[in-house]
Amino acid sequence: MAGTQRYVAFLRGVSPLNCKMAELQRALEQGGFTSVKTVLSSGNALFMARTTAEAALARRVEEAMNEHLGRSFFTQVRSVAYLRELLDAAPFERFQLAADAKRVVTFLSEPPPRKLKLPVEVDGARILATAGSAVFTAYVRSPKGPVFMTLLEKTFGKNITTRTWDTVAKCAS
Numbered sequence: 747m748a749g750t751q752r753y754v755a756f757l758r759g760v761s762p763l764n765c766k767m768a769e770l771q772r773a774l775e776q777g778g779f780t781s782v783k784t785v786l787s788s789g790n791a792l793f794m795a796r797t798t799a800e801a802a803l804a805r806r807v808e809e810a811m812n813e814h815l816g817r818s819f820f821t822q823v824r825s826v827a828y829l830r831e832l833l834d835a836a837p838f839e840r841f842q843l844a845a846d847a848k849r850v851v852t853f854l855s856e857p858p859p860r861k862l863k864l865p866v867e868v869d870g871a872r873i874l875a876t877a878g879s880a881v882f883t884a885y886v887r888s889p890k891g892p893v894f895m896t897l898l899e900k901t902f903g904k905n906i907t908t909r910t911w912d913t914v915a916k917c918a919s
Contacts, residue, residue: 749796749797750794750795750796750797751794751795751797751825751826751827752781752792752793752794752825752826752827753792753793753794753795753800753803753823753824753825753826754785754790754791754792754793754823754824754825754826754829754917754918755774755789755790755791755793755803755804755807755821755822755823756789756790756821756822756823756824756853756907756909756917757770757789757790757791757807757819757820757821757907758789758819758820758821758822758906758907759789759819759820760787760788760789760819761787761788761789762787765789765815765819767784767787768784769815770784770789770791770811770815771783771784771791772814773810773811773813773814773815774791774793774807774810774811776810776813776814777806777807777809777810777811777813777814778806778810779793779794779795779806779807779810780793780794780795781793781794785913785916785917786913786916788909788913789819790909790913790916790917791807792826792917800822800823800824800825801823801855803823804821804822804823807821807823808820808821820904820905820907821907822853822854822855822906822907824853826917826918829914829917829918830918832851832877832880832914832918833914833915833918835877837874837875837877837882838874838882838884838911841874841875841884843884844886846886846887847884847885847886848884848885848886848887848894848910849882849883849884849910849911850882850883850884850885850894850908850909850910850911851880851881851882851883851908851909851911851914852880852881852883852898852902852906852907852908853879853880853881853906853907853908853909854879854880854881854902854905854906855879855905856879857876857878857879858876858881858902862876862901864876866897866901868893868896868897869888869890869893870885870886870888870893871883871884871885871888871893871894871897872884872885873897873898873901881898881902881906883897883898883908894908895908
């Protein structure tokens with residue numbers, strides 16, 4: 747369809763315990779989105795929509811959830827084309843990372859307001875780089891739990907959503 751593109755909604759804090767993907771899919775369809783498909787069970791929804799600002803689409807997704815699920819989750823929307831560009835840029839390749847390091851990307855509502863001195867590291871979690879409103883982090887699992895999320899929230903606040911690099915790749919394919 748002319749004037750439309752494929753997007754991904756990344757919802758913060760979704761798990762199979764608090765949101766069933768079939769219900770999310772139905773809510774987005776009822777909200778006017780087309781070709782809706784969920785990916786994994788952690789709040790990733792692909793959809794087609796008229797080409798528009800991603801922030802406006804995120805608000806529409808949240809409104810659809812409120813109306814049809816009775817609740818919503820903080821949402822970041824990115825086009826599939828943008829995600830493919832991120833993947834093609836291979837931002838993790840320039841860093842020496844342990845073989846078992848988890849690679850994650852965090853989506854911010856807007857680019858960080860200040861220049862960060864990177865990398866920032868806490869307990870094996872490292873914020874490596876930013877590119878616009880995307881943040882690239884790597885960590886090795888630790889007995890201290892998800893220290894990478896604590897580091898990200900301390901640095902960027904809670905209006906963020908984070909996905910593994912593998913999940914981003916699945917959403918972009």
